[in-house]
């Protein structure tokens with residue numbers, strides 16, 4: 001049985017009590033420990049900086065040329081915090097409640113409550129660092145509302161919140177690099193985890209400029225390596241986002257939690273052709289003022305697509321504002337999974353818009369009438385510019401076309417309350433763990449979680465583990481270092497020996513199609529079984545017919561991609577297994593066999609109120625399922641309703 | 644293939660920083676105007692890989708114009724012909740059928756080439772490490788609304804803070820000066836109350852590091868502002884000069 005290590009006691013007191021009970025490392029002893037932090041997004045930068053401030057030695061790694069470029073930089077909309085500055089009824093409990101409900105009752109209560117508690121500290125911290133959040137004329141911080149919430153608790157910095165938060169965390173990291181407490185390794189990719197006696201004791205990396213494959217030792221390893229949405233090839237993630245670090249740790253014993261929970265974001269710019277390399281998100285904050293609609297009838301939609309009608313020809317009465325119609329109390333602000341599925345539904349009915357018919361409108365006409373173009377520009381200017389840049393259409397004059405796209409992965413490495421994986425000494429923070437968002441993440445909650453984990457959780461919990469270790473340095477001559485390093489080297493050479501007829505992207509695109517078709521917005525048993533076979537065949541094709549060029553001892557982007565796609569192929573199969581196992585619908589996981597009469601996701605609490613944590617069993621072996629039962633003592637499980 | 648533009652590319656190829664590079668000519672056929680510039684290069688690279696030739700290496704990640712990882716000097720201009728855009732946000736509709744496009748890496752002594760079009764910009768990180776922060780530890784800070792900041796001030800600080808660290812300003816400048824980049828960070832903190840306590844020592848430390856890295860001096864040609872994809876303004880440089888001069892004239896404690 002999996003032990004979540006959630007402390008006993010009333011929900012609101014668990015974290016404070018736990019902090020008190022955790023063992024401490026004496027300030028003078030902290031410098032005897034080295035902590036490896038892989039990833040420098042919000043989770044990694046904040047963790048590395050905070051741990052170095054405490055006195056630990058930190059080695060930090062990222063694959064980009066600078067820690068500032070981690071994918072967190074791209075977050076647009078905002079970050080939640082239960083500050084209740086707007087006096088509109090927000091509280092720690094309400095943020096907790098909204099997050100649990102938004103996650104469709106598949107997250108751990110204690111973790112989510114802790115997240116809500118520390119959310120208020122995050123905003124204070126960022127402001128103290130000089131993060132320029134949006135302000136009102138009185139000089140106080142401004143807020144906006146986001147999907148799945150009826151209060152305004154989202155802090156933002158125009159449409160570039162992630163950038164400003166990450167630059168804040170990067171500045172804290174830089175300060176510690178300057179102090180000599182953090183050693184930063186840019187352009188280094190983690191390719192394996194080293195364990196000694198079952199404990200995480202180091203990592204193997206490849207220097208992406210020279211090809212050097214090196215080991216690094218540490219008393220603890222923190223994976224802050226982000227999400228795996230790129231398993232779908234097309235997603236809103238950056239091109240380099242990958243599962244490699246997490247996957248290789250999984251193969252060394254870290255269980256993978258809820259891999260099938262994927263978030264498909266409702267407001268992205270639709271695909272234009274097969275040259276497409278990624279999809280661009282239009283922040284969900286746009287749904288505050290934009291209205292989603294499609295023509296009422298298939299005939300009108302067809303005429304529009306063919307250009308026989310202009311958008312302005314469609315009369316108000318012939319427009320179906322389907323979210324407002326079906327969900328009067330939340331309207332356009334329903335959670336992401338609900339908004340996405342509804343878009344798919346109207347498109348499947350044939351009422352989609354745009355040349356391909358695979359899009360719906362997000363219309364700002366009313367907002368511009370109500371607020372004026374300048375006010376709309378002040379709020380969303382850079383998003384409108386980005387839309388214009390990409391589509392060559394002016395959203396001030398005509399509605400945006402949007403369609404759902406893969407955006408976030410709620411699944412990830414299983415961690416206990418201390419953020420430790422099933423490998424002692426190995427932690428997972430931020431999007432790469434499974435812990436706080438259940439089956440669906442609410443907008444503006446990932447930034448919150450990344451910074452909560454890094455600034456306010458790990459500095460406490462890692463000490464508890466280290467305090468039990470003694471002060472010996474990690475034995476870098478332990479044979480496991482060389483053994484693991486050699487395995488990585490062999491794997492690299494195996495990839496470089498592949499000289500087939502397909503490119504790595506050919507395989508990746510095929511994998512993406514399979515995942516999107518059968519393990520995307522809607523899933524069913526027959527489709528999933530089919531997908532499993534297709535992925536297995538694709539994996540064979542990869543290892544027999546792909547081509548990887550160049551040498552190891554140079555910058556080699558073919559090799560980098562090949563390694564990542566090899567891991568995505570294995571992960572894809574596990575996602576399908578997990579989706580097959582979970583014969584209920586919940587949040588972003590919609591099993592067609594399990595829906596209410598109104599077509600909404602129908603949970604099966606009796607049989608599936610658990611976290612699925614998968615244990616690796618070896619090459620091509622079925623993985624073993626472990627369950628962590630979810631207890632709800634503070635909220636009543638109800639069928640989610642946003643009507 | 645999804646489009647009908649045919650282009651000639653002259654691309655800088657260089658194996659590493661120890662070898663000399665040269666231009667190689669490629670044809671890019673069947674390009675759609677809806678493709679981004681980097682997607683066009685993806686198409687070319689897929690073709691190269693199929694022929695067993697090493698693909699063209701270039702840096703990129705977010706492809707949304709925010710991470711600052713993409714670069715490229717396109718027909719003599721950093722980030723290409725369009726104002727206020729990064730290379731990844733540049734679309735092929737900004738070019739025409741039959742056009743020849745010359746693609747080079749950023750050229751600056753402080754940004755050595757790693758391979759082909761990818762350069763080493765860690766000098767920028769080292770400048771930030773020298774002082775681009777407020778000395779606060781995690782925890783124990785005042786309430787976020789404790790110090791109201793006038794909206795105009797916050798907005799101006801935000802404008803400076805939007806620098807994506809791409810290096811186009813350096814690439815655009817005939818002296819390879821990094822003043823626009825450095826001044827943007829110094830300005831952000833000089834404007835905000837949180838940045839006041841170390842205002843002058845910060846300016847000194849960052850400027851000193853900038854000089855150590857071998858960036859050139861500023862002769863006010865304004866090329867950097869013209870090419871900056873996010874519109875960082877020259878007024879930042881004026882502010883930085885002021886901060887730096889004050890710092891030189893007075894010690895930190897006297898300047899306040």
Ligand SMILES: Cc1cc2nc3c(=O)[nH]c(=O)nc-3n(C[C@H](O)[C@H](O)[C@H](O)COP(=O)(O)OP(=O)(O)OC[C@H]3O[C@@H](n4cnc5c(N)ncnc54)[C@H](O)[C@@H]3O)c2cc1C
Pocket residue numbers: 038039040041042043044061062063064067069070071072073074075076077078079080161162188189190191224225226227236237238242244245281283407408429430431432443444445446447448450
């Ligand atoms: C377009 C977009 C908009 C978003 N908007 C919002 C929003 O408005 N609000 C919100 O709350 N959330 C938003 N999100 C989600 C949120 O941005 C992410 O979930 C979050 O930033 C992830 O942070 P992280 O620190 O976990 O990982 P990341 O920021 O992804 O960082 C991962 C780090 O790991 C490193 N890394 C990865 N693999 C390796 C490896 N093998 N070796 C070495 N290093 C490695 C990378 O270099 C990087 O430094 C958005 C996401 C996207 C895609």
Ligand code: SF4
Pocket residue numbers: 805806807808809810811812813823824827870871872873874875
């Ligand atoms: S100032 Fe502009 S051009 Fe220079 S690094 Fe910043 S964003 Fe790039």
Ligand code: FES
Pocket residue numbers: 702703704705706707708709710711712713729730731732
């Ligand atoms: S790839 Fe991120 S800014 Fe261009």
